[in-house]
Amino acid sequence: MDIAFIIEKFILVAVIFGISLVIAMYSTYAERKVAAYLQDRLGPDRAGPFGILQPLADGVKMFMKEEIIPTTSNKWLFIVGPGLALLCACIGTAVIPWGSPMVIGDKVVPLQVSDINVGVLYIFGVVSLGVYGVMIGGWASNNKYSLLSAIRAASQNISYEIAMGLSIIALLLMTNTLSLKTIVEQQHGWHWNVLYQPLGFLIFMVCSFAETNRAPFDLPECETELIGGYHTEYSSMKLGFYLFAEYINMFVSSAVMATLYFGGYNYPGMDYMATLLGPTWAPLFGTAILFAKIFFFIFFFMWVRWTIPRFRYDQLMNLGWKGLIPLAIANIIITGVVIAIIEKF
């Protein structure tokens, strides 16, 4: 644990944290723009050229607004809720490999905060913790809508976590490792896992929509039934934290999808690019490729949101328990059988 190591990691953490906050900020802008263009409108275009300063204006607004804590709420938990939501959203980025190790001078800098050998489990742990922010906030508000929304969020997340975990197991049967770094390295070039696990990817993607409380599974915050859902009582930057957490969650699950199924920073022809750009710049190019994939998935999240109507609650539960879980189990069996056959012959 020399001081250089600590500094290196600190810089990496700061950069990743900053990037995820900026991406979350601009996701709000992108969401409004995508929504607008999908509906033949223009979207925000007043603050700065094409409205690109809109997120800053929104941020200032969030900070300046009056902050109201209901007298009947549990004050401490009311404050903890949004903080926890944001924290859980942010720490998911720690195990994602953002690029292959970068060579600067004679130093090799891994573009990953920590390569723990149970990275996939860590992601799952963090994702399932995320619901606590929503639950605590919804419960502490002491409001029936918030409480209903918190219950919905909890049951929805638990239901879909099972299908998500089962879809991942099929993937792990193939990769034989839980380390995200190794999983990405196995997908070198064009050997992306989605080519071998299309059904698993589909299940994983549907579940990550449910995990991030995004449309069509945004039941915890559906306005027509629950006003604002779990953040009905929240105002000012506490509300901002919840909204931010949602967008960071979206970013993290896009990153996880890109890492697990779409090859992370790998792309066809990367060996040629590596000789062309050298060991310092080639990893950064890979990172750019990874971010392109992430942005595509974020766009996909938004595209789906502005296309598909919200599920009814019983439909959501039917889909989760009777649709996705049997499908995921079938996927495991098929994968297992195929692997056994391949190993036999």
Add this chain to the structure above:
Amino acid sequence: MESLSNKKKVLEQKPLSFMERMYLPAIAKGMGITISHLFKKEATVRYPEVEREFSANFRGMHSLKRDENGKERCTACGLCALSCPAEAITMIAAERKPEEKDLYREEKYAATYEINMLRCIFCGLCEEACPKEAIYLDGPIVPADYLRKDFIYGKDKLVEAPLGMKK
């Protein structure tokens, strides 16, 4: 019961087929529709900078006209105020002094002429009632404002610019 109009449609409530229960074909179709809208022309008009073209008989803000010599046409007869169904128009008449001959066309003129734009319904009856062709609703949309009192437009806003100053 027998339908008299013959317009009644009987809808069958069939259980969903397997493809429909999979959701995916329908979702893919919907996504195709939304993405096609990404490349369509936006219907938005960026209002303050760009204005939508109005039809020829659009009725906007009033303007009090001048004659070919630049004199105000209005003689404060009060027919517009009388015809106004919303009672938005008031005026005070005054007699023209000899030295004001170039300003007003006839001996009587409107010293103050006020239209309450919050009351006005832009029906155009004042324009029809006017015997002197002095008032027309040919202006732009009346802009928004903060205070009610600022919506009472006086002669400073209503009278056409003098001939030389016309845009």
